[in-house]
Amino acid sequence: MRHARTGDQEFGEGALITIDGTTGAVYLGEVAMIEAEFSEELAVLLQMADAMARLGVMANADTPLDAQRALKFGAMGIGLSRTERMFNGTERLPIMIEMIVAETAEERQSALDKLLPIQREDFKGIFTIMSPLPVTIRLLDPPIHEFLPTEHLLVEDLEHLHHLREILRGMQVLSDAVTFMNQTRDNQPQVQKFTDPVLVDEAILKKEAILRKARALHEVNPMLGHRGVRLGLTFPEIYRMQIRAILEAAAECQKAGVEVHPEIMIPQVCTAQELKRVKVWVDEIHATVEKLYQVKLDFRFGSMLEVVRACMRADNLAEEAEFFSFGTNDLTQATFSFSREDAENKFLPMYNQSGILQDNPFEVLDVKGVGRLMESAVKWGRHIRTDMKVGICGEHGGHPASIRFCHSINLTYVSCSGPRIPIARLAAAQAAILEGQRVADKAA
Amino acid sequence: MSTKWVYAFEEGDGKNKKLLGGKGANLCEMTQIGLRVPPGFVITTEACLAVVNDSKNALPPGMMEQVHSHLAEVERKSHRVFGGRDNPLLISVRSGSAMSMPGMMDTILNLGLNAETLQGLIVQTGNERFCYDAYRRFIQLFGKVALGVPEAEFDAEFEAIKQKAGATHDVDLSSHDLAEISERFLGVVRRSTGKPFPVDPREQLEIAIRAVFNSWSGRRAVDYRREFKITPEMANGTAVNVMQMVFGNMGNDSATGVGFTRDPGTGENVMFGEYLVNAQGEDVVAGIRTPKPVAAMEDEMPRLYRELLELRNKLEAHYKEIQDFEFTIEKGTLYCLQTRNGKMNAHALVRTSVEMVKEGLIDKKQALLRIQPEMLEQMLFPRLDPKVTKKPIAMGLLASPGVAIGVAVFDADRAEKLGRTGERVILVREETKPEDIHGFFASQGILTSRGGKTSHAAVVARGMGKPCV
Known part of the structure; x- marks a missing residue:
């Protein structure tokens, strides 16, 4: 559970809050309002x-x-x-x-x-x-790189995907092993089929392409860079x-x-x-x-x-x-x-x-x-x-x-x-x- | 020719707030347009600067002579004598600078009272209780403001007598009790200052003028000016307004009150205000008695109500602006003591602008110029019910105005998902980026912990008209 901290007070994600952009105040809970009218x-x-x-x-x-x-x-x-x-x-x-x-x-x-x-x-x-x-x-x-996820985020995503691929490989090994063991057993435990490894590979390729692009588009000074x-x-x-x-x-x-x-x-x-x-x-x-x-x-x-x-x-x-x-x-x-x-x-x-x-x-x-x-x-x-x-x-x-x-x-x-x-x-x-x-x- | 330090209400230039202070200029202007203002005069802000800038804190040469000759005029107009035993004149000594600084500087009422003039006042009014009350109020106020006696010392004596007399409210005190309080107050002053209370009214006046001038460079006033960025170009020094005291507590044909020429809450074109019969201003402020709405005067004092309406009409016709004024009725005579432009919320400002144009009181240009554009913002966003008194858990930058209520969500995707289900959400982020935009669409408002008024979240939220802190 994520939290936001304000001085000595804290609220978690999902807490009801009221913000008043006219005064800058943040309240915990709901505060009564009166509607504006264009008279x-x-x-x-x-x-x-x-x-x-x-x-x-x-x-x-x-x-x-x-x-x-x-x-x-x-x-x-x-x-x-x-x-x-x-x-x-x-x-x-x-x-x-x-x-x-x-x-x-x-x-x-x-x-x-x-x-x-x-x-x-x-x-x-x-x-x-x-x-x-x-x-x-x-x-x-x-x-245009503003439309792409940040490099940091992409690298993280790719790490997760690579892990997943390892795991799927392990599942494959387990699945093979179970098939082998089953020849000596009566009750056959099922190894569940998870995500298709091919899908993961595709995702990795896609993310890598975006990452390459994000790196290629990287600018030292984007506001004075390749824009407009x-x-x-x-x-x-x-x-x-x-x-x-x-x-x-x-x-x-x-x-x-x-x-x-x-x-x-x-x-x-x-x-x-x-x-x-x-x-x-x-x-x-x-x-x-x-x-x-x-x-x-x-x-x-x-x-x-x-x-x-x-x-x-x-x-x-x-x-x-x-x-x-x-x-x-x-x-x-x-x-x-x-x-x-x-x-x-x-x-x-x-x-x-x-x-x-x-x-x-x-x-x-x-x-x-x-x-x-x-x-x-x-x-x-x-x-x-x-x-x-x-x-x-x-x-x-x-x-x-x-x-x-x-x-x-x-x-x-x-x-x-x-x-x-x-x-x-x-x-x-x-x-x-x-x-x-x-x-x-x-x-x- | 020596410097002119003092102006009678009949001669001061009502436009010269810098010299006469806002209150003083207004008293001059009101007098000159024929409103009934008690006679008096203004000592200029220049005199104040001369005093506070003088290393010995001396009054400028010739000033007191001018004060005394103007005071003689007030005696003549009021048919009373300052320090007189039989028919004493009492005066108020009030501060007033070019900019309104409410409560920041000192004011002394009932000046001129001593054991002798008190007797004269009793004969004059036939109201012993009122006179002792005025006396004890004066000793207290003068002691505190001009002589620097701690207020608590007066309060202690006051409470002691109240207890002794078995009174729950101040009004339950008899004239005898009040006389005793006055004596004890004189003792407080003697103990605290090591000197007897000054009995000579002219000495009282000089001390009071100096005290009011010095309050300009007092801590409260200096802090206030810094806080509200009042520069010497805007207001430099306070004037002193000396005016005959009139009393709203001289019986059931007397009253005191405050009025607005129109309702400052709604802008409606009806006189608005409150008054108390047989009371002084302090009674209203102290909240001991609950004032009545000014409309009730129509039944209670029909002739004076008509006069008050007339006063109100004259004020608006002259100032062409909503006025916030103070009045006192002394034995059936209505006096206007003060007037200033009324402060209003945006709704009332807009309504009065439109209506005053319709009434022909002001032209369209004046109607448009009297409203600060930024004030309209109040009217365009929902606002928190002002009756609610809840403590905020944090104060941030006012990035985009308006109020939003919702469930805190810490990323844009979740905000969008929840938002789609009809849940009211508030997007809470450290800061936002263009890719959070879908979260903005789904949210009631945005709260970030970083960024300024021109950061992404603020700019986008303002564009969408969504509140952002």
């Missing part, structure tokens, strides 16, 4: 807010359920839908692993063929719920499958009379060349799908801005991208050269306490540094594409102080998690009102 007054207030705000508020949502909730909170579209989350379902992960372990392009394609209809259905679900609002879908972002568009360009089949799934889902929705406006977003871009290459696939698949379904699709192609170089080259990127979305978590890491986990666990608290840094830049957008980069990127991007849609989809998108800044640099929208949408809508309105008051004060 009529709140709806009225937020409508007032929307009328005042210049910034739109979109949602980060990965599933139809998330989308449904986001809509209830008043999202004006989906600003970030992370496709990697969709590969993690129990029935999908094995196919994903099959795809990753594949040795040949054909093997990989066969796995992707199985994923295509699944992704298409995911997208259709979200499109239908959000219709006619825009839905921004980000193509696969994390390094880099991965998309080295394994074209993956992004092509996703682009196809998006456009087919859109086509099927449109056929069914559901108005959709998908936006395809490419992560980790650092040069326009990357966008150009992906754009070629998009154009090609776009033509194919339109022909196949006999519909005209309305969608946009855009880029995340989460790499410093991408911000510096925003004008170039704007030649290809129809919209930008700042990924301020990665952009903050890159601008500070901080790894978030290490920073927060090791030196950031000291930095904050001693006043070296005023705030945790992963919680409060660093307006002076990261913000300056953003402001320039917006300016450069719009220099090429005047009415360019620019948003933010990092966690900062839901924090009032950051929202005020996003307003001041003329972003088009902020995107945040569902429950933060009402907060963002109010903050967006306040940003507009306060700006108006400052202008009026100056004039006076």
